[in-house]
Amino acid sequence: MTDxxxxxxxxxxxxxxxxxxxxYTFRRSPVxxxxxxxxxxxxxxxxxxxxxxxxxxxxxxxxxxxNGFTPPMEPNAFTxxxxxxxxxxxxxxxxxxxxYGMRISLFVGVAxxxxxxxxxxxxxxxxxxxxGWLETIIMRTADVQLTFPSILVxxxxxxxxxxxxxxxxxxQMAIWVLIFAIGLSDWVQFARVVRGATLVEKNKEYVQAARxxxxxxxxxxxxxxxxxxxxxxxxxxxISLALAIIAEATLSFLGVGAPPTQPSLGTLIRIGQGFLxxxxxxxxxxxxxxxxxxxxxVNLLGDWLRDALNPRLR
Amino acid sequence: xxxxIIRRIGQSILVLLVVGLVAFSMFNFVGDPIxxxxxxxxxxxDIARLREQLGLDQNFFVQYFRFLQEAIQGNFGVSYRQxxxxxxxxxxxxxxxxxxxxxxxxxxIVFGIALGVFTAIRRNGVWANVIMSASLIGVSLPTFxxxxxxxxxxxxxxxxxxxxGRGDVVEIGGWKTGFxxxxxxxxxxxxxxTLGLYxxxxxxxxxxxxxxxxxxxxxxxxxxARGLKDRAVNFHHALKNTMVPVITVIGLQLGAIIAFAxxxxxxxxWPGVGLLFINAIQFVDIPVMAAYLMLISVMFVGINLLVDIxxxxxxxxxxxxxxxxx
Numbered sequence: 001m002t003d004x005x006x007x008x009x010x011x012x013x014x015x016x017x018x019x020x021x022x023x024y025t026f027r028r029s030p031v032x033x034x035x036x037x038x039x040x041x042x043x044x045x046x047x048x049x050x051x052x053x054x055x056x057x058x059x060x061x062x063x064x065x066x067n068g069f070t071p072p073m074e075p076n077a078f079t080x081x082x083x084x085x086x087x088x089x090x091x092x093x094x095x096x097x098x099x100y101g102m103r104i105s106l107f108v109g110v111a112x113x114x115x116x117x118x119x120x121x122x123x124x125x126x127x128x129x130x131x132g133w134l135e136t137i138i139m140r141t142a143d144v145q146l147t148f149p150s151i152l153v154x155x156x157x158x159x160x161x162x163x164x165x166x167x168x169x170x171x172q173m174a175i176w177v178l179i180f181a182i183g184l185s186d187w188v189q190f191a192r193v194v195r196g197a198t199l200v201e202k203n204k205e206y207v208q209a210a211r212x213x214x215x216x217x218x219x220x221x222x223x224x225x226x227x228x229x230x231x232x233x234x235x236x237x238x239i240s241l242a243l244a245i246i247a248e249a250t251l252s253f254l255g256v257g258a259p260p261t262q263p264s265l266g267t268l269i270r271i272g273q274g275f276l277x278x279x280x281x282x283x284x285x286x287x288x289x290x291x292x293x294x295x296x297x298v299n300l301l302g303d304w305l306r307d308a309l310n311p312r313l314r
Numbered sequence: 315x316x317x318x319i320i321r322r323i324g325q326s327i328l329v330l331l332v333v334g335l336v337a338f339s340m341f342n343f344v345g346d347p348i349x350x351x352x353x354x355x356x357x358x359x360d361i362a363r364l365r366e367q368l369g370l371d372q373n374f375f376v377q378y379f380r381f382l383q384e385a386i387q388g389n390f391g392v393s394y395r396q397x398x399x400x401x402x403x404x405x406x407x408x409x410x411x412x413x414x415x416x417x418x419x420x421x422x423i424v425f426g427i428a429l430g431v432f433t434a435i436r437r438n439g440v441w442a443n444v445i446m447s448a449s450l451i452g453v454s455l456p457t458f459x460x461x462x463x464x465x466x467x468x469x470x471x472x473x474x475x476x477x478x479g480r481g482d483v484v485e486i487g488g489w490k491t492g493f494x495x496x497x498x499x500x501x502x503x504x505x506x507x508t509l510g511l512y513x514x515x516x517x518x519x520x521x522x523x524x525x526x527x528x529x530x531x532x533x534x535x536x537x538x539a540r541g542l543k544d545r546a547v548n549f550h551h552a553l554k555n556t557m558v559p560v561i562t563v564i565g566l567q568l569g570a571i572i573a574f575a576x577x578x579x580x581x582x583x584w585p586g587v588g589l590l591f592i593n594a595i596q597f598v599d600i601p602v603m604a605a606y607l608m609l610i611s612v613m614f615v616g617i618n619l620l621v622d623i624x625x626x627x628x629x630x631x632x633x634x635x636x637x638x639x640x
Contacts, residue, residue, distance in 0.1 A: 160603075
C-alpha cells in the first residue's frame with residue numbers, strides 16, 4: 001500500500017464565490033446584507049409587478065372613479081373596497097402604481113447606467129490605450145462636461161432630444177430619451193477611471209506578450225485589459241445606479257421625464273404633490289418612501305462594494 | 315503665474331465658444347421654430363415672412379457669426395413661446411434666482427463651516443454624532459423631497475410659512491427685491507433652506523475631514539504647547555489651513571446652487587430663471603434654452619477660473635510650484 005496523494009476535487013464556481021473575500025466581508029456587514037435584501041425585494045416586486053399588483057393601474061376597465069381618494073387600509077365610503085396603500089384621485093390603487101412606477105424607475109436607471117458604462121468604458125479604453133489626439137479630444141470633452149452638474153446636462157440633452165423627435169412620438173419616446181439623457185450625462189466617471197487603469201495595465205508584461213504574438217489592438221483592449229480594469233467600474237456602476245434613479249425621479253418630478261402615461265416614481269410624487277394640501281398624504285408619501293428606500297439601499301450597497309473591493313481600506 | 319492665468323483664460327474662452335456652437339446648433343437642428351410660433355392656421359406667406367424676420371433663410375456660417383455677435387451683446391432672440399425678447403425675460407427673472415441663491419449660499423457657507431468645525435473639535439461628543447448622522451440624510455435625500463417635506467411640515471401642518479411664490483416684492487431701479495417686505499422674507503425661508511441644505515452638508519463634511527487632518531499635525535501640537543488658547547489654535551491655526559480645498563468646493567458649489575435652483579424653484583413655484591428653463595424644456599422653447607445654457611456656462615467657467623486664480627492668493631506655496639502651469 002503506497003500513499004498516493006489525493007488531489008482535492010476541483011471546487012465549483014459557486015463554492016469559490018461563497019468562500020471568497022468579498023462574500024466574507026458581505027456576511028460580516030449588516031448594513032450590506034440589509035440593503036441587499038431591500039434591493040432584492042424591490043427589484044423582484046417590480047419585475048413581478050403584473051403578477052403581484054392587485055390591479056393593473058393602466059387598464060381603464062379595472063378603475064372605478066367612485067374609489068377615488070380612499071385612505072390606506074380603510075374601506076371606501078361608497079364601494080366598500082379596501083386598498084393597502086389607498087387610492088389616488090382616479091381610484092387607482094397606490095400600491096399597484098408604485099409597483100409599476102418602480103419598474104419604470106429601475107428600468108430607466110439600469111438602462112442609463114449600462115449605456116453610460118458602455119460608452120465610458122469604450123472611450124476610456126481607447127483614450128488610455130491609443131492615446132494621441134483622440135485621447136486629448138475625449139478627455140477634454142470629459143473635463144468640460146464635468147464642470148457642469150450632470151442633472152443640468154441631462155435636462156439639456158432631454159430638451160434637445162425632445163425637440164428633435166416629432167411631436168406625435170414624444171410620449172412614446174420619452175423613456176428612451178430619458179435613458180439617453182441620463183446615460184450621456186454620466187459617462188465621464190467611467191471613462192476617467194478606465195483610462196487611468198488602462199494606462200497602468202498597458203505597460204505590464206502580459207499586454208506586451210499579447211502584442212508580441214500579434215493580437216490586434218481591439219482584441220487586446222477587450223480580452224486582456226478590460227477584465228483587469230473592471231472592479232472599479234463595478235463600484236462606480238452601483239453608485240451611479242443610485243444617482244441615476246434619483247436623477248430620473250428628479251427629471252420626472254420636474255415634468256421633463258417619464259410621461260403621465262408611463263409614470264415612474266418621480267411622476268407619482270409629482271402627481272401626489274398636488275394633493276398635499278387637501279390632506280390626501282398617502283398619494284405622495286408611499287411613492288416617496290419607495291424612492292428613498294431604493295436609492296438609499298443601492299447607495300449603501302455601492303459604499304460597501306467600494307470598501308470590499310479596495311484591499312487598501314481593509 | 316501670469317502664463318498660467320493666461321492659459322486658463324484661453325481655455326475658458328475655448329469652452330465658451332464650444333458651448334456657443336452647441337447653443338447655436340440647437341437653433342439650427344432642433345424643431346422648426348416656425349411650427350412653434352405660428353398656430354394651425356398659417357399661410358405660406360406668414361411662414362416666409364417670419365423666416366426672414368428671424369433670419370432663418372441665411373446659411374450656417376452667417377447665422378453662427380451673427381449668433382455670436384448678438385450673444386456677446388446679450389441678445390438671444392425672441393422666445394418662441396412668449397414672443398418677447400429672451401434677454402428681457404431673463405433680466406426680469408434673474409433677481410428672484412440671484413436672491414434665492416445668495417441667501418442659500420450664505421446659509422450653506424456659514425452653517426457648513428460652523429458645524430464642520432464644531433463636529434471636528436467635539437469629535438466624540440453626542441451632538442457631533444447627531445449632526446453627522448443627520449447630514450447623511452441630507453446627502454441622500456433628493457432635493458425635491460426635502461422641499462416637499464418642508465412644505466408639508468411648515469405650510470400644511472403648521473401653516474407658518476407660504477409654500478409658493480415670492481410674496482410681495484419692492485422694485486428698486488428695475489430690481490424686484492423680496493428682502494424688503496415681511497411676506498417676501500417669509501417666502502424666502504423654505505426655498506433657501508431646501509436649496510442650501512445639500513451644499514451645507516457637503517461643506518460641513520469637507521470642513522470636518524480637513525480639520526481632523528490638520529488637527530493631527532505637529533504645528534497644532536506646538537501651538538498648544540506654546541500655551542495658546544483653544545480658540546486661537548482652532549480658528550487661526552487649524553481652520554485657516556483647511557481653507558484651500560474648502561474654497562474650491564465652495565466655489566464650484568456656487569455654480570451648482572444656480573443649477574439646482576431649477577429644482578427648488580419648481581417645487582416652490584419661485585418665479586426665477588430655473589422655472590423659466592424648465593418651462594422652456596417642456597415647450598421646446600429653444601431661444602430660452604440656448605440663452606440659459608450660455609448664461610450658466612459663463613457663470614460656471616467664470617467661477618472655475620476665479621477659483622483657480624484665487625489659489626495663488628490663498629496658498630503662497632502654489633505660487634512657487636505651479637508658476638508654469640501643470
